[in-house]
Amino acid sequence: MSAVPAPALVDRYRTRAPRYTSYPTAPQFRAITEAELREPLSQGQGPVAVYVHVPFCQRLCHYCGCHVEIRKNRDLGAEYVDAVLREAALWRAYQQPGRELGQLALGGGTPTFLRSEYLSRLVDGLDAIWPRARGAELSIEVDPRTVSPEELDALPKIGFTRVNLGVQDVDEQVLAAVNRPQPFPLVEQAFSVLRGAGLSQVGVDLVYGLPSQTEASFEATLDAVAGLRPTRIALFQYAHVPWLKPQQKLIERFARPDSDGRTHMWALAREKLGGAGYVEVGMDHFALPGDELVSALENGSLQRNFEGYTTHAGLDLLGLGVSAIGGFDGAYAQNTKDRERYAQLLGEGKLAVERGVLLSADDVERRRVIMSLFCNFTVDLGNGDYDDEKARLGRFVDDGLVTIDGTRVSVTPAGRFFIRNVCAVFDRYLEADVATRRYSETA
Ligand SMILES: C[S@@+](CC[C@H](N)C(=O)[O-])C[C@H]1O[C@@H](n2cnc3c(N)ncnc32)[C@H](O)[C@@H]1O
Ligand code: SF4
Incomplete structure (x- = not known):
């Protein structure tokens, strides 16, 4: 399955395109009010998914593309948790009664910046707002460098069923170049403590395209990480967006793999x-057989949202915390990125939503197409008027990347590398956007 796409193809299709964690994508978001969200929020039914963004980290990794705030004082967590719980109660008030929590994900930043007692307060507080549905998944992103064995051991007791460890790479030179000193034994220890505590669902994040990474060093990283048998491995291509994340300029003095190397x-x-x-x-995900992602792939229920791939089809996703994005049937909503403003708005009993978009019928239909392609590499276009798009897919067909059979469009194994390009064909906003270079390169 290792077919390396031909360099000429990679060159031909290199462009800037979104990763389609939403459609329409974030650049289409505009100022939106709480009142506009009332209707989409009141329509939803069934369990909700909740994402909580914890922005704090103790040290800045120079490659980082996330919304973070560097802090040393972990006591900050107490007031942040209180604000998030106030926010949850405000969202809840707009929803129909009786809804349960189907999925909770804590991301960041570094959620384990919150001491165990604050994490407990957060989970218990959310439980009081949305009772947990049977089989609910509670996941948390963990930085192996800044969490103690006691804190890891507490995670399943607090209620977490899945942990995702940020590893990124294991090569010392690469880690030094990105300001992330992280001896590999720390990662091994995290695995052993989590498993000892009865938590078997442990995933790992890796990034390729980092400074000082070579094919040989990356191969050693893959071997070391696969040797730990994480149930999932997320493999992200490094997104170099220094116009958004100025600290990324600091790694420009190191050699980075070029497009050929990354491919x-x-x-x-x-x-x-x-x-x-x-x-x-x-x-960009790999999972062991038996993992829910694999079953979802096999039965066609795989979904994509701001956290990547998910098995929880069709749940409303509420984003809590600074900068968090939520998505419901007819709308996306993003909170302010300013933590003081976030706290102030919630103190006044208002949601902290700043931007978002209400979806038109065309947006909803294109979202269906793009998400199906991204998750399942195939879609039935149904009765939609996609003559233009089919014509634009002609060159993908000629290059063996896509097949079109009546209304069914499928991406071939060779075409998977170009999935962002294929989806971009169905994105009616993209052309205007790309001129402003707001996305990372596809290859
Ligand atoms: C919130 S962090 C994970 C938790 C924790 N903060 C840590 O670093 O261990 C989310 C993940 O995003 C990925 N990531 C961050 N910046 C990235 C970038 N510029 N390009 C691609 N992936 C990136 C990393 O794999 C990282 O683990
Ligand atoms: S990669 Fe993780 S630890 Fe590093 S700055 Fe980003 S969010 Fe914080």
């Missing part, structure tokens, strides 16, 4: 992880 790393990961028993899920 080889991607192919190498597919080959090595496939050989180690992992199933490729969507664009």
Whole structure:
């Protein structure tokens, strides 16, 4: 499964395109009011998914593209949790009664910046607002460098069922170049403590395209990480967006893999992880057979949202905390990124939503197409008027990347590398956007 896309193809299709964690994508968001969200919020039914953004980290990784705030004082967590719980109660008031919590994800930043007692207060507080649905998944992103064994041990007791460890790379030189000193034994220890505590669902994040990374160093990273048998591996291509994240300029003095090198790393990961028993899920995830992502892939229920791929089809997603994005049937909503303003608005009993978009019928239909392609690599266009798009897919068909059979569009194994390009064909806003260079390169 390791076919390396030909360099000429990669060159031909290189462009800037979104990762489609939403459609329409964030640049289409505009100022939106609480009143406009009332209707989409009141329509939803069934369990809700909740994402809580915890922006704090103790040290800045120079590659980081997330919304973070560097702080040393972990006591800040107490007031932040209180604000998030106030926010949750405000959202709840707009919803129909009787809704339960189907999925909770804590991301960031570094959610384990919150001491165990604050994490407990957060989970218990959310439980009081949305009773937990049977089989609910509670996941948390963990930085192995800044969490103690006691704090790891507490996670399943607090209620977490899944942990995602930010590893990124294991090579000392790479980690030094990105300001993330992280001896590998720390990662091994995190695995052993979590498993000892009875938590078996442990995933790992890796990034390729980082400074000082070579194919050989990356191969060693893949071997070391696969050897720990995480149930999931997320493999992100490094997004270099220094116009948005100025600290990324600091790594420009180191050599970074070029497009050819990155393409080889991607192919190498597919080959090595496939050989180690992992199933490729969507664009950038791998999971062991038996993991829910693999079952969702097999039964066509895989979904995509701001956290990447998810198994919880069709749940309303509420985003709590600074900068968090939520998505419901007819709208997306993003909170302010300013923590003081966030606290102030909630103190006044108002939601902290700043931007968002109400979806037109055309947006909803295109979202269906793009999400299906991104998750399942195939879509039935149904009765939609997609003559233009089919014509624009002609060159993908000629290059063996896509097949079109009546109303069914499918991405071939060779075309998977170009999935962002394929989806971009169905994005009616993209052309105007790309001129402003707001996305990272596709390859
Ligand atoms: C919130 S962090 C994970 C938790 C924790 N803060 C840590 O670093 O261990 C989310 C993930 O986003 C990925 N990431 C961050 N910046 C990125 C970038 N510029 N390009 C691609 N992936 C990135 C990393 O893999 C990282 O683990
Ligand atoms: S990668 Fe994780 S720890 Fe590093 S700055 Fe970003 S969010 Fe914080």
